[in-house]
Amino acid sequence: MSKQLTDGSDLSDCRIPLVKEPLLPDQAERLAPSFKALGDPVRLRLLSLIASHEGGQVCVCDLTESFDLAAPTISHHLKVLKDYGLVTSQRRGTWIYYTATAATLDLLSTVLSTREVTTA
Template sequence: MSISASPECCTQLAREPMTAEQADQVVPVLRALADPVRLRLMSMVLSHENAEACACDLLPAFDLSQPTISHHLKVLHESGLLDREKRGVWVYYRARPAAIESIAALFTTEMALR
């Protein structure tokens, strides 16, 4: 299940309580980001030019096997945070802007927290 960029999906937590359906949509994304390797992978993809990175650029940053990194990237893709495209023998991952904006909107408040 992927997160939607629609306002029904992701209400601002500080504005009104989240419905059970909204929570069910958001939880898989938050679970995907709760893993340190996936959080780092997401950060690496986002920090690359155009928020896109080749798997070949991501692998050297970890002391993990290629299948393990591929699994983590698959989880990020299935959660709706990344798109992927095969080009030759490599897979390129691109952050989904709407999903990132929806996650950010969860924690946006209209008034400063004190």
């Protein structure tokens, strides 16, 4: 079973804000791992650095300098973000560039939204 929310599964039933109706058990099962992945401060900060980077992509070499952690530790956290569909990566020569996955972030933010969401 894929860890990613955006793996082609029908997620329309998860696109409802918590303030509108409570999650069903299977919806919570599908959403919880992505929120858990963001529960680590390093991963949350990595995602924010990637998502806010100019141009929407950032080289791993630019991420490691923002932390007082060994490169393998940063790589582990990036792998977790990638495994849960929060980021994608692209190798360019010896470097890997990361991009935040808009579809996953949109889904998670919709669930946490306090605004009424209209579905088309």
